[in-house]
Amino acid sequence: MRRKRLQHHTDIFCDMFAGWKLVNDMRSLVELESGIIEFDFLNRTQKLNNAESKTDFNMFYEISEWFADDLKKHNIETEFIKEAKVKAEFKVEFTTGKMKSRTKGITELYLNLKSWILTDEKEYKSEKEETQEFHHIERKEKTLGNNV
Numbered sequence: 001m002r003r004k005r006l007q008h009h010t011d012i013f014c015d016m017f018a019g020w021k022l023v024n025d026m027r028s029l030v031e032l033e034s035g036i037i038e039f040d041f042l043n044r045t046q047k048l049n050n051a052e053s054k055t056d057f058n059m060f061y062e063i064s065e066w067f068a069d070d071l072k073k074h075n076i077e078t079e080f081i082k083e084a085k086v087k088a089e090f091k092v093e094f095t096t097g098k099m100k101s102r103t104k105g106i107t108e109l110y111l112n113l114k115s116w117i118l119t120d121e122k123e124y125k126s127e128k129e130e131t132q133e134f135h136h137i138e139r140k141e142k143t144l145g146n147n148v
Contacts, residue, residue, distance in 0.1 A: 003122065003124075005070075005074050005076065006076070006081075006117050006119070006124045007124045007126075009067060009070065009084070009117055009124070010115045010116055010117050010124045010125060010126035011115075011126045012066070013039075013041075013063060013067075013084075013085075013086040013113075013115035013126065014086060014113040014114075014115050014126050014127070014128040015128070016059065016062065016063045016066065017059060017063065017086055017088055017111075017113055018111050018113060018128060018130050018132075021058070021059035021062050021063065022059060022109075022132075024058040024059060024062075025057050025058050025059050026107075026109075026134070028055050028057065029090060029092055029109065030092050030094070030107060032048070032055065032090075032092070033091070033092050034090060034091040034092065035048055035049045035089075035090060036048070036049055036050070036087065036088070036089050036090075037053070037057065037087070037088045037090065038050075038085060038086070038087045038088075039057075039060050039063065039064075039085060039086050039087075040083070040084070040085050041063070041064050041067050041068075041084040041085065041086075042078065042081060042083065042084050044064060046060050063086070067084065080119055080120065081117060081118070081119055082118040082119060082120070083116065083117065083118040084116075084117045084118075085115065085116060086113065086114070086115040087113070087114045087115070088111055088112070088113050088114075089111070089112040089113075090109065090110065090111050090112075091109075091110040092107060092108070092109050092110075093107070093108045093110075094106070094107050094108075095108070105135075106133055106134070106135055107133070107134040108131060108132070108133050108134075109131065109132045109133075109134070110130075110131050111128070111129065111130045111131070111132070112129050113126075113127065113128040113129070113130070114126070114127050115127075
């Protein structure tokens with residue numbers, strides 16, 4: 001078994017969740033406000049607050065596909081892996097911007113991520129804590145001069 005590669009997977013699970021894949025699910029997270037999401041990449045399940053998730057997270061499929069492709073690419077058989085999961089505790093807070101400011105609001109997303117892969121030989125773990133801010137800015141439309 002390629003131990004360095006499995007540790008790499010646990011690191012990437014957290015990085016992909018908190019990274020650019022997050023933007024596709026931001027609306028769902030804002031609506032949920034807070035909770036715990038768990039993705040099981042072997043059993044292909046998504047849980048929200050320890051129950052089957054009614055929200056279908058796009059990033060689950062992106063991370064799952066990457067993981068499956070990478071295992072094949074490095075000739076790692078899934079039968080040796082007992083668990084492959086990422087768990088994210090999240091909280092969303094929205095602050096309204098000041099009246100005269102172009103910033104109409106700020107969404108803060110707090111993430112506490114843990115991922116692990118379990119084999120017969122070892123457990124590989126990764127943890128990441130992160131806060132992200134998304135500013136909602138009123139954009140002024142540019143007017144074009146009359147070119148008649």
